[in-house]
Amino acid sequence: GAVVSQHPSWVICKSGTSVKIECRSLDFQATTMFWYRQFPKQSLMLMATSNEGSKATYEQGVEKDKFLINHASLTLSTLTVTSAHPEDSSFYICSARDGTGRPNTEAFFGQGTRLTVV
């Protein structure tokens, strides 16, 4: 299957700093990527949909100024957690569909990034 690479796999940062997470589709073009957050023992919650070349669409309750998303190319989307606080500590996962955008296809997931804010 297609591969989505997420980097870094884990990061520890100080409160108040910003952290950037990258999501790359390695062998296909992804016009749309999705960012999820998962707290311990909970499910994945969709944060935003990242569209190549346009603004991201955020789910209700997700602060767009805190979670900056950039999807500048067909193979790369980045999520920047700005002014991180301990409550932002979570597991962040991206996923991508291939460029055809057909809805009846599998979404491919990155391996996730564990963010710890101290």
Place this chain on the structure above:
Amino acid sequence: SQQGEEDPQALSIQEGENATMNCSYKTSINNLQWYRQNSGRGLVHLILIRSNEREKHSGRLRVTLDTSKKSSSLLITASRAADTASYFCATVNTGGFKTIFGAGTRLFVKA
């Protein structure tokens, strides 16, 4: 937002037994997928079943889909300790592209 519910929330069985997990959703869908997640790790895609399909098999996995009841089930036969993980169903709504996850079932298989 989450699409629906999964039950049970947690399931503990002996190795060799079958495990059944259920998922319900709220809107019409294009497809439904099941994923496995080991503790603190990424997702492993198990099966995708389309809205016009009723049953699908993959090895020891059997998935059913009842669109009239808006529900799906995942059956793992002859479970192994290595099957211990969280299992999530996820749906893509009709005309949509977002994958929305259910609450998940935590399966523990005792050796």
